[in-house]
Each structure stands twice: as C-alpha cells, then as structure tokens.
Amino acid sequence: xxxxxxxxxxxxxxxxxxxxxxxxxxxxxxxxxxxxxxxxxxxxxxxxxxxxxxxxxxxxxxxxxxxxxxxxxxxxxxxxxxxxxxxxxxxxxxxxxxxxxxxxxxxxxxxxxxxxxxxxxxxxxxxxxxxxxxxxxxxxxxxxxxxxxxxxxxxxxxxxxxxxxxxxxxxxxxxxxxxxxxxxxxxxxxxxxxxxxxxxxxxxxxxxxxxxxxxxxxxxxxxxxxxxxxxxxxxxxxxxxxxxxxxxxxxxxxxxxxxxxxxxxxxxxxxxxxxxxxxxxxxxxxxxxxxxxxxxxxxxxxxxxxxxxxxxxxxxxxxxxxxxxxxxxxxxxxxxxxxxxxxxxxxxxxxxxxxxxxxxxxxxxxxxxxxxxxxxxxxxxxxxxxxxxxxxxxxxxxxxxxxxxxxxxxxxxxxxxxxxxxxxxxxxxxxxxxxxxxxxxxxxxxxxxxxxxxxxxxxxxxxxxxxxxxxxxxxxxxxxxxxxxxxx
Ligand code: SF4
Numbered sequence: 001x002x003x004x005x006x007x008x009x010x011x012x013x014x015x016x017x018x019x020x021x022x023x024x025x026x027x028x029x030x031x032x033x034x035x036x037x038x039x040x041x042x043x044x045x046x047x048x049x050x051x052x053x054x055x056x057x058x059x060x061x062x063x064x065x066x067x068x069x070x071x072x073x074x075x076x077x078x079x080x081x082x083x084x085x086x087x088x089x090x091x092x093x094x095x096x097x098x099x100x101x102x103x104x105x106x107x108x109x110x111x112x113x114x115x116x117x118x119x120x121x122x123x124x125x126x127x128x129x130x131x132x133x134x135x136x137x138x139x140x141x142x143x144x145x146x147x148x149x150x151x152x153x154x155x156x157x158x159x160x161x162x163x164x165x166x167x168x169x170x171x172x173x174x175x176x177x178x179x180x181x182x183x184x185x186x187x188x189x190x191x192x193x194x195x196x197x198x199x200x201x202x203x204x205x206x207x208x209x210x211x212x213x214x215x216x217x218x219x220x221x222x223x224x225x226x227x228x229x230x231x232x233x234x235x236x237x238x239x240x241x242x243x244x245x246x247x248x249x250x251x252x253x254x255x256x257x258x259x260x261x262x263x264x265x266x267x268x269x270x271x272x273x274x275x276x277x278x279x280x281x282x283x284x285x286x287x288x289x290x291x292x293x294x295x296x297x298x299x300x301x302x303x304x305x306x307x308x309x310x311x312x313x314x315x316x317x318x319x320x321x322x323x324x325x326x327x328x329x330x331x332x333x334x335x336x337x338x339x340x341x342x343x344x345x346x347x348x349x350x351x352x353x354x355x356x357x358x359x360x361x362x363x364x365x366x367x368x369x370x371x372x373x374x375x376x377x378x379x380x381x382x383x384x385x386x387x388x389x390x391x392x393x394x395x396x397x398x399x400x401x402x403x404x405x406x407x408x409x410x411x412x413x414x415x416x417x418x419x420x421x422x423x424x425x426x427x428x429x430x431x432x433x434x435x436x437x438x439x440x441x442x443x444x445x446x447x448x449x450x451x452x453x454x455x456x457x458x459x460x461x462x463x464x465x466x467x468x469x470x471x472x473x474x475x476x477x478x479x480x481x482x483x484x485x486x487x488x
Contacts, residue, residue, distance in 0.1 A: 001197045002094040003190070006041070008134045011193040013124060016207050017220045019196055029219050040126070043116035043307045048083075048098055050308055051114045051152050053166050055081035055101055068096070076144065079104070087142035092194060095138035098152075108147030111136055112172070116307040118156035118316055120173065128153075133179050133186035148176045154316045160309040169308070211246065213238045227251065231273075231416040236266050272413050281409040285487055288409070292365040292400060294331040296484070299324065299360075299368050299399075300476040301377055302469070304446045310345055313384045321377050322348050322449055325473040326359050327481045335481065341469055343462075345453050349381055353388045360395065367480055369421045371401035402480055410487065425479050428486050432479055439472040 001022060003011075010018040021028045052058055058081035061071045068086035075082045079102040088094045099112035113132040115121075120128050128151055136149045151173050158169045196202075207224040209217045214234040222228065229252060233245045236253055241261065250256060253273040262270065272279055303319035311320060326338040338359035342348030360366070368374040375396045382389040406419035414427045422441075425432060434440045439448055451457065452465045 002088065002092050003193055003197060004094045005096075005131060005134050008190065008193055009127075009131065011196070012127060012130060012189065014207070014209075014218055014220075015193070015196050016202060016224065017218050018193070019199065019202050020204075020220055020223065022197055023200075027223060029223060040116065044114060047116040047154065047307050048114045050164060050166055051099070051112075051170060052083055054152075054170065054172075055083075055099055057081065058083050058099070058101075061085060076100075076109075085139070085144075087138050087144070089138060089141045091141075092197075093134075093138045093141065093190065095135050097135050097139055100139070100144070103147050106147045108145045109139075110148045110150060111139060111146050112150045112152055115151060115153040118154045120151055120153060120175070129175060129178050129182055130186055130189075132175060133182055134190065136179060137183070137187060137190065148174050149179050151175050154307055156316055158309075159315050160312050162312065164308060211243055213242070235417050236269055237262070268411070269417055272411055276413050278410070278412040280411075284409040285405055288405060289484075289488055292367075293363060293398075294329070295361070295364040296329045297360055297364055297366045298327040298329070298477040298480040298484070299366050299374060299395075300473060300480070301374055302442065302445050302449070302473055303377060304449055311348075318380065319377060320345070320348055321352055321381060323445070323469060323473050324352055324356060325470075325477040326356070327477045328359065328364075329481060329484075337474060337477075339470055339474060341466055341473075342449075343452075343466070349384060353381065353385055353391075357388070357391060362394075364398070365400050366395055366398045367400050367402050367484065369401070369403045369476075369480060371399050371403075375399060402484065405487065421476070421479060421483075424483065429479070429482050432475070432482055434472075434475060437472055437475065438468040445469055445472055 007018060007022065010021065052060070059075055060083040061068050061075065062084070063071065065086070065088075068084070069088060072082065072085045072087065075085065081102070082100040083098070085097045085100045086095070087097070097111055098114045100109045101112065102108075103110050111132070113128070113135055115126075115128055115131075117126065117128070122129055132149050132151055136146055140146050152170050153173070155169055155171050158165070204224060207221070209221055210225050210228070212234075214232070228234070231253065232251050233253055233256060234242060236256065237245065245251075245256065245260070253270055254276075256262070256270050268279065301321045302323035303321050305317045305319040307316050309315060309318060314320070322342040324340050328336045328338065336359075338355065340352045340355040342351055378392040378396050382392040403419050403421070406415070406424050412424075412427050415423045418424075422434075425434075439445050448465050448469060452462055457465065
C-alpha cells in the first residue's frame with residue numbers, strides 16, 4: 001500500500017482517519033473535511049498551470065503510473081524543467097513533484113512545491129514545510145540529486161490588471177533551511193505512517209477527538225464515537241469540564257447536572273434542552289423589529305472566488321458577487337421580487353449593481369442573514385465601482401442582521417445551538433425546504449456557476465443551471481421574508 005503526500009497530510013491530522021480511509025474505504029464517510037481537501041487540491045491544480053509559465057521549456061509528465069515513472073527517468077537525463085515528475089520508492093512512498101528544475105550552477109535538481117495559498121502555513125491542517133519535506137525525501141530516496149527546496153505561493157497584495165503578471169502574482173521562497181530543521185521529524189513521521197498502514201486492525205472504539213470541542217472533528221468522528229449524539233455536551237463545554245462530564249458518561253446536554261459549573265449562556269443552552277421548549281423574548285424582538293423601516297428589503301448575494309484572480313481589480317480569492325436576490329416587502333404586505341444572475345464573468349458585478357440600484361430605493365431597512373458577509377462584499381464592490389460607493393455605503397448603513405434575533409432573543413432546542421438560517425428555517429417553517437431544490441447550498445451554487453461560465457455546457461444545460469441558481473437564491477431571501485413574518 002502506497003503513502004502519497006495527501007495520505008501523509010491526512011496522517012499528520014489523524015492517524016486513525018487515514019487508516020480507515022486506506023484500509024476500510026467502504027466504512028469511511030467523506031464529508032465536509034474531504035470536500036475541504038478536494039477544494040485545496042483543485043485550487044492547487046489551477047495555480048500550478050500558471051506557475052509552470054515561470055519555467056519556460058518545461059515538460060509535463062502524463063500517462064499511467066508506469067509511464068509517469070519511466071518518462072520521469074528519461075527526463076532526468078536531460079536538463080529541462082519537469083512538471084509532475086513521479087517517483088515510487090521500494091518502501092511504498094509515492095510522489096508527484098510539482099516542478100523539478102535543473103540548476104546548472106550546482107548540478108542539482110531544485111524542487112518546487114506550489115501552494116494555492118497567500119502564505120506559508122505550518123498549522124496542523126496545512127503544514128507546507130512538511131509537504132515539501134515529504135516530496136523532497138521521496139525524490140532523494142528515488143535517487144534524485146535534490147538541491148534547494150522551494151515553496152511557491154500567491155502574493156496577497158497582487159491585484160490583477162489585464163493579463164496575469166506571473167512574476168508579480170507568485171512569491172518563490174527557498175525553504176531548504178527551514179526544512180532541514182524538520183527533516184528528521186518528517187522522516188520519523190513517514191516511518192510511523194508506513195507502519196500504521198501495515199496494521200491489519202486498530203481500535204475502532206473512541207478516538208481522541210472525543211475529548212475535544214466539536215469544531216475539531218473530522219468526517220470519521222461518528223464512526224469512532226457512535227454513542228455521541230449530533231448535539232452533545234461537546235457543544236456546551238470544553239477542556240476539563242468536558243472531560244469531567246465524559247468521565248461520568250454524560251453525553252446528552254439535558255443530562256448535565258443542575259449544579260455543574262456553567263456560565264449563564266451555557267446554563268441557558270442546557271435549560272433549553274432540558275425543557276425542550278423554545279426561549280423567546282417577545283418584548284425584545286418587538287422592540288428590535290419596531291425600529292425597522294418599510295419598505296423592507298431582504299437581500300442575499302452569491303459569490304465566487306479563485307486563487308488566481310479572474311477579473312481586473314481583484315486580489316487572490318476575492319469574491320465575485322455574481323448573483324443577488326431581493327424581496328421588497330411593503331407595510332401592507334405587498335411583496336415584490338427582483339433578481340440578477342450574471343451569465344458571464346466580464347461585467348458580472350456591473351450588471352448586478354445596475355439592477356440593485358433600480359430596485360433598492362433610498363428609504364427602508366435592508367435585512368440580511370450574517371451581515372458581515374454582505375457588508376464586506378459591498379465595500380469591495382465600492383472599491384471596484386467607485387461610482388456606486390455612496391449607494392453601497394448607504395445600503396450598509398441600512399442593513400439589519402436578522403440572525404441577531406436568533407442569537408439573542410429566540411432560541412429553540414432544535415436549532416442545536418446555532419443561529420444559521422439552515423438550522424432555523426426547517427424548525428420555524430418546515431414547508432419551506434431547500435431539499436427539493438437541485439442546488440441546496442452556497443457551495444453547490446458557486447460550483448454550478450463556475451461550470452456555466454467556464455463553457456462546455458449546452459444551451460439547454462445553461463438554461464437549466466440558470467433556473468436552478470435563481471430558484472436557490474430566491475429561496476434564501478423568501479426564507480428571510482417568511483421568518484420575519486413568523487416572528488413579527
Ligand atoms: S474525529 Fe477521531 S478520527 Fe477524526 S481527527 Fe479526530 S481523532 Fe481522528
């Protein structure tokens with residue numbers, strides 16, 4: 001069984017998780033964390049294509065595993081840069097190196113790893129030094145005379161203007177010395193990872209995240225801890241307090257003893273689960289809503305960002321606002337709907353702002369869910385389109401975050417401690433569901449839009465995608481309208 005760089009990264013995060021994925025793939029549940037890793041890989045490929053332009057005359061290695069390795073051997077006899085040089089060692093390590101570049105002065109191959117990131121990261125989730133360490137060790141063990149090791153990442157200050165300027169876009173950093181400090185550690189970790197993959201069985205009952213907060217879990221948590229409910233004591237306390245409860249086999253929030261040391265906020269959350277009844281501060285809600293001014297606009301954006309900026313004026317991963325839905329509610333209950341969906345990249349935000357200006361008048365509150373998102377995008381749009389700055393700043397002044405009510409004055413045991421619209425809506429208005437839609441969340445929306453603007457879809461597919469995107473975004477604002485009515 002081979003150990004790739006991705007496997008090694010997963011091993012560093014959690015050995016149990018890697019073992020399950022490699023040895024019992026049928027029991028491994030890919031979820032949010034896997035999607036996160038897939039996105040990293042996809043972003044990486046996109047960036048690599050641009051980075052390769054920094055090495056003119058380079059040869060891309062492709063084909064099946066055998067071809068990749070034999071072609072790599074051939075190319076190592078020459079001095080042209082090699083993209084995706086591939087190696088497998090006798091102990092089972094497998095690596096595809098982003099770039100090997102022959103250094104005429106040293107007579108060695110310098111190794112480059114490309115990251116779709118705007119800095120060198122060394123946290124548990126992305127340890128770039130260990131990534132390049134793994135690749136360097138595999139190349140050396142496969143017989144390559146490796147010189148310096150480099151990381152190439154994105155300059156976060158770069159703003160696109162016309163064609164991408166690859167010399168400005170990328171930062172190339174020599175990390176050979178940093179790697180030397182960690183090389184022995186990486187070697188030991190590789191030994192341990194290979195040993196783990198030889199194990200035929202490991203304990204599948206419990207894993208160390210049982211004692212950590214719920215935010216640190218991977219997709220396998222419930223495989224190892226099936227006894228833990230979806231909303232558990234992990235959502236209330238952490239550290240020693242969590243351990244104290246677990247040592248008494250207390251997993252349900254409702255089972256936390258009355259005299260357990262908790263803050264007021266924690267105690268409210270426990271009370272909610274014990275009684276099973278919503279806690280609604282109707283006076284405070286009425287007071288908050290009375291400050292809103294009709295007509296009330298319900299606003300929602302969909303956005304799309306890429307590591308390599310696609311449009312002029314954009315930085316790495318800056319979000320392009322490609323879609324908006326607005327519901328306008330008058331005091332007499334009249335409701336109008338406005339929407340915009342960019343059919344192509346160029347002019348996407350200009351068209352959106354033109355439409356927004358025609359439907360959002362000078363008076364009225366603007367309701368969003370999670371204000372920092374829409375406010376942040378508005379400020380970025382104001383930078384890109386200064387002629388709309390005043391309008392966008394005025395929108396931001398009029399924004400009210402409907403989510404605040406569900407943080408402060410309306411709690412329900414079935415929200416599971418969250419104020420997200422995806423948790424609130426099914427409880428308050430189960431009939432208004434995203435489940436019947438082809439697009440059910442923001443990640444799906446941006447990926448569908450990406451497929452549409454990148455070309456290759458038939459007219460029928462484009463039409464269908466547009467309909468699905470419009471339905472999804474319209475439901476986001478319609479959901480806010482109905483929630484607003486439900487609490488008014
Ligand atoms: S939840 Fe368990 S399997 Fe997943 S990272 Fe944590 S310890 Fe590992």
